[in-house]
Amino acid sequence: MATRFFRRYKYALLYGVALAMLLFLLKWLEWRFIIFDHALEVYSGALAILFTGLGIWLALRLSRPKVSTVIIEKEVPAPAPEVPAVAPAASDTAPATPIPDEKQIALLGLSAREIEVLQGMAEGLSNQEIADRLFVSLNTIKTHTSRIFEKLDVRRRTQAVEKAKRLRIIV
Amino acid sequence: MATRFFRRYKYALLYGVALAMLLFLLKWLEWRFIIFDHALEVYSGALAILFTGLGIWLALRLSRPKVSTVIIEKEVPAPAPEVPAVAPAASDTAPATPIPDEKQIALLGLSAREIEVLQGMAEGLSNQEIADRLFVSLNTIKTHTSRIFEKLDVRRRTQAVEKAKRLRIIV
DNA sequence: TTACGGGTCATACTTTCGGGTGATTTTGGC
């Protein structure tokens, strides 16, 4: 069928259509404003939009609202096979007790920032995209991911997400 | 004392100073090239400040307070039956339908083989591991993953897994 | 018979991930 063709050249087709629409829009605007001289209004509008965007960007960039972590304990009747595997990882902080503190098991020593990164991972974002969202560099995210993998005792992001969801660390 | 104050409001101060310098620069330029009609510049500046403030206000108002909820799984001494590890975790994503949604699969045109690969992906396996499990070559898995990404309209395996689980294609 | 979808495999290439290491800055508690 033509589905394969469409699938293969989907983006090319989309790009073509988008370009056509954009050209049409430009033509329309040209016609629209050739009559009236709305230069000042357009200028003001552009300025307003630009600086509103700047303000939003600034606020998001500079304000780091405290991430309040709400901890809800939930009793689970079925001890998953992975839970014992978690224990040795947490045993770094509490090696004495054979059954470490529940909070340490659950949190695994994950910081708030690491959970944010984990959340991004779970949404299927790349490290670069997570970096952009959190306004930090790619290297920082890589450091965070490394520590997350360490603490969760996994080696790949897919495993981390799977485990984090299973442990209800993230939704 | 003053250091603490400076530290706390560092960015605000920086922003203020920067703004002041910018205004000064504008004034200087204005004086440099004596043009009587300063109305536009003043108007622009006022507009810029106003809408920057608006943007900041908007961002602060609209950005929801980030509250990360951590649910702690607490083991209960009561021994549980031999439940597969996946089952309890899947209960939160698919409480109603334990079986995959056939309609979604048919709708997306995913083949049986592709579902198998997708399943492997969801378990956090690497392409090589999936290849070994299905007794095919690594390149074959890569081809499958590419087609899966096409059909699911995603670009990364993490996104594919996220979407597949959301659509109940896999458990 | 031919066209097509599905499965398989390959090469060559670019991009992203992840490990390892070291460093500085920021933050929060004492």
Added chain:
DNA sequence: GCCAAAATCACCCGAAAGTATGACCCGTAA
């Protein structure tokens, strides 16, 4: 003010993932 933890950023390097393209085989439906 001091200190430890957290957060940030950098560089290198190998591995894995993903893109693009072409090819072959095999059923099946037109």
